[in-house]
Amino acid sequence: MSITLYELQPTRSTRARWTLLELGLPYESIEGPEVFAMPELAAIHPLSKLPALRDAGRPLFESAAICNWLADSHPEAGLVAPSGTWARALHDQWVAFTLSEIEAFLWHTARNLFVLPEEERVPAVYPQNEAAARRGLAVLDVHLRDKEWLVEDRFSLTDIFTGYATSWAHWQGMTADLANVTAYVERLQARPLCTYRQDVFGQ
Numbered sequence: 001m002s003i004t005l006y007e008l009q010p011t012r013s014t015r016a017r018w019t020l021l022e023l024g025l026p027y028e029s030i031e032g033p034e035v036f037a038m039p040e041l042a043a044i045h046p047l048s049k050l051p052a053l054r055d056a057g058r059p060l061f062e063s064a065a066i067c068n069w070l071a072d073s074h075p076e077a078g079l080v081a082p083s084g085t086w087a088r089a090l091h092d093q094w095v096a097f098t099l100s101e102i103e104a105f106l107w108h109t110a111r112n113l114f115v116l117p118e119e120e121r122v123p124a125v126y127p128q129n130e131a132a133a134r135r136g137l138a139v140l141d142v143h144l145r146d147k148e149w150l151v152e153d154r155f156s157l158t159d160i161f162t163g164y165a166t167s168w169a170h171w172q173g174m175t176a177d178l179a180n181v182t183a184y185v186e187r188l189q190a191r192p193l194c195t196y197r198q199d200v201f202g203q
Ligand SMILES: N[C@@H](CCC(=O)N[C@@H](CS)C(=O)NCC(=O)O)C(=O)O
Pocket: 010, 011, 012, 013, 048, 049, 050, 051, 061, 062, 063, 064, 115
C-alpha cells in the first residue's frame, strides 16, 4: 500500500498530514507551490486544488473525504468512530457544520484577500463573512463549554477536521471573545503531532 499526499502548508492539506501522522502511516509528500501546476494534481483533482491523495494508485480529493478514508481504512487506530454508530453521526455533523457554517466564509474572505487577481477582489465581503463565521464559532463555543473534544469527549478525527477551521479563525482574530474555542485551539496546539502552527497560518 503506498500513499502519496499532494500538499502545501498551511492549506487544508495539513488536515491530511496530521491524520497520516496520527495513524502512523508512511507516505510520500509532494509539496510546494509548484504542486498547483502539476499535471499529476490535475489528474486527481478536477480543479487542481489541495489536498489530493493517491492510495495504492487510487485518486481522492476533498480534505473530508481524504481524512475519513484514511481513518476508516485503519480502524485499529480508533481515530474515528465506525460508520453506523451515533458517534460517527456526530462526527459527520461537525464536519458538515465546519465546512458550511465556518470554513466557507473564511475561504471566501481569503479568496477576496489574496487568492483572486487584485482587480476581482471585493473587500466589502469581509465583514459579512466574519459575522457568519462567528455565528458558527459561537455554536462551537457553547458545545465546548463542558468538554475538551467534540465527540465522546476524546480527541478524534473530528478535532483534526474542525480544529483546522477554528485555528484559522483564531489566528484571524475572530475568537477573542470565545473563551472555549480559544482554549480548544490551545489544546490542539499542545498535541505533539499537531500540524497547525501560527507561523504558517498567521500570514
Ligand atoms: N473543500 C476543499 C477545499 C480545497 C481548496 O480550496 N484548497 C485550496 C487550498 S486551502 C486550494 O487548493 N486553492 C487553490 C485554488 O483555489 O485555486 C477541501 O477541503 O479539500
